Every structure is written in C-alpha cells, then in structure tokens.
Amino acid sequence: MHSIWFGEFMGTLVLILFGNGVNAAVLLRKSYAADSGWMVITTGWALGVLCGVVAAQAFGSPSANLNPAITLASAVITGDYAQLPVFWSAQLLGAMCGAALVALHYAPHWSLTPDPAAKLAVFSTKAAVRSPLANIFSEMLGTAALVVIAAAIFSRGVAMNGPAAGLGPWLVGSLVWGIGLSLGGTTGYAINPARDLGPRIVHALLPIPGKGGSNWSYAPIPIIGDLAGAALAGLLLRFSHL
Numbered sequence: 102m103h104s105i106w107f108g109e110f111m112g113t114l115v116l117i118l119f120g121n122g123v124n125a126a127v128l129l130r131k132s133y134a135a136d137s138g139w140m141v142i143t144t145g146w147a148l149g150v151l152c153g154v155v156a157a158q159a160f161g162s163p164s165a166n167l168n169p170a171i172t173l174a175s176a177v178i179t180g181d182y183a184q185l186p187v188f189w190s191a192q193l194l195g196a197m198c199g200a201a202l203v204a205l206h207y208a209p210h211w212s213l214t215p216d217p218a219a220k221l222a223v224f225s226t227k228a229a230v231r232s233p234l235a236n237i238f239s240e241m242l243g244t245a246a247l248v249v250i251a252a253a254i255f256s257r258g259v260a261m262n263g264p265a266a267g268l269g270p271w272l273v274g275s276l277v278w279g280i281g282l283s284l285g286g287t288t289g290y291a292i293n294p295a296r297d298l299g300p301r302i303v304h305a306l307l308p309i310p311g312k313g314g315s316n317w318s319y320a321p322i323p324i325i326g327d328l329a330g331a332a333l334a335g336l337l338l339r340f341s342h343l
Contacts, residue, residue: 103161105184109191110198112157113167113295117199119149121223121300125203128219129210143285147278154270165270167192168293170331174248177335189295196299200224204307217313224300226289227319236319239287240326241333243280247292248334250276256343291323298324 123145126134134141150167157165166172172188203223204211214220221227228236254272281290291297298320305315 105162106187106191108157108160108162109166109188110195111160112153112162112165113192113195113299114153114199114202115156116149116153116167117196117296117300118202119152120146120296121200121203122206123149124223125207125210128214128223129207130214131210132207139286140282143278143281146281147274150277151270151274154273158270167195167295168247169193169295170244170293170327171248171251173328174331174335174338177332178339192295193299196295197303200300200303201307204303204309211312212310215311217311220309220312221304221314221316222289224304225297225316225320226291226323227316228288228322229286231319233322236288236322237326237329239284240291240323241330243284243288243290243292244327244330245334245337246280246284247276248331249337252338252343288323288326292327292330294324294327296323 123134123142126132126145127137127142129135153167154165157167164175166175166188169185169189169192172185172192176182176185207223211220228239251273254269254276277292280292284290301315301317301320304312305317
C-alpha cells in the first residue's frame with residue numbers, strides 16, 4: 102500500500118502515537134515518566150512530528166502534511182482545494198487510530214489514575230486560562246507560525262544553501278518543539294485540528310475507567326483557530342511568493 106491517502110494516514114497515526122504517548126507517559130500514574138514535565142512533552146511531540154513526516158513520505162505522501170491546517174494553507178497558496186477531502190479524511194482517521202493505540206498501550210494505567218482531567222489531557226488540549234477569544238488567537242498564532250516557518254524552511258532563499266537532503270523533517274520537528282516551548286503554554290498548542298479532534302472522539306468512544314466528559318465545549322477552538330491561522334498564513338505566502 103503506497104499512496105498519498107495511506108501516507109497521510111500512517112504519518113498522522115505515528116504523530117499521535119508518539120504525541121499522545123508522551124502525554125500519557127507524563128500524566129498517568131505508575132508510568133516511569135510520570136510528572137516529568139513540559140520539556141518532556143514538547144520534546145516527545147517534536148520527535149513525533151519528525152517520525153510522522155518520515156513515515157508519511159515512506160508510505161506515499163511526499164508533502165507529509167499530517168495536519169488539516171497545513172493542507173488548507175497549501176490549498177490557499179495554490180488555489181486547488183480538490184485534495185482536501187483526501188488529506189483530511191486520512192489525517193482524522195490516522196489521528197483516531199494513533200490515539201486508540203495509546204489507550205491500549207497504557208491500558209493498566211487508566212484505572213490507577215484518579216484524575217479525569219489528566220486522562221482527557223492525554224488525548225486532547227485545553228486552555229490553561231479559559232478565555233475563548235484569547236484561546237482562538239493563541240491557536241491562530243501558533244498555527245500561522247507553523248505554516249510560515251515551515252514554508253520558509255523549504256523556500257528558495259533557504260534552499261539555495263540548504264536544507265541538505267533529509268534534513269527537512271528534523272527542522273520541522275525543531276519548529277514544532279520551539280512552538281511548544283514558546284507558545285504552547287496557553288492552550289497546549291494543538292496547531293492541528295486532527296491532532297485534537299481525532300483523539301477527543303476516541304476519548305469519548307472508548308470505555309476508559311473513570312474518564313469523565315470529553316470537554317466538547319472547548320473542541321471548536323483548536324479547529325476554528327487552527328484553520329483560520331492556516332488560511333491567513335496561506336494568504337500571506339501566496340502574495341509574498343516566498
């Protein structure tokens with residue numbers, strides 16, 4: 102199996118397997134990594150992006166979007182929206198499967214973790230301070246930074262002297278690490294609608310002991326903010342001819 106759809110599916114699955122996996126490692130009781138903190142979480146997500154990009158490319162998606170916001174930005178830049186259903190369906194299903202694997206991997210730990218909020222945080226994001234407009238802006242800014250700087254990494258100006266072949270995924274992983282460290286403390290930096298929505302659906306569906314609600318009232322924020330930020334960044338890139 103080798104196609105754009107399957108590449109995006111596998112890449113997003115790997116991204117969420119590592120990303121939700123590091124959340125679980127830090128947040129669930131009796132994990133060796135319990136309470137190891139934000140640096141571990143941001144590093145795990147950065148490496149998840151790296152591994153997800155490599156997997157997506159290997160299985161047939163050279164662009165390795167792994168993110169509906171990146172796909173939307175690309176569509177805004179090119180004016181071609183025909184591939185959105187292909188990419189978005191693969192990304193959402195990949196995110197759901199990755200989250201389900203994390204739930205299975207940490208199966209003995211759920212009943213040992215008393216805090217329902219910690220269990221939800223393994224799967225999805227929430228605001229550190231609930232303020233919908235500010236939270237939407239945070240997601241917009243983080244996603245716009247992701248789109249613009251990722252485009253800069255592969256732009257003509259940079260490509261004249263680099264990046265060397267194979268270095269791109271490392272640079273994109275470093276970018277996500279930087280966003281997490283610098284901008285992620287407000288909303289948990291979804292910067293990817295599939296990353297939040299897919300695992301949130303899995304949290305709602307699976308019989309996780311003592312899980313509580315899935316906080317659907319917050320769920321539109323990382324969708325609206327991320328897609329809006331990506332669209333604006335796409336317009337900037339379209340007219341700047343980066």
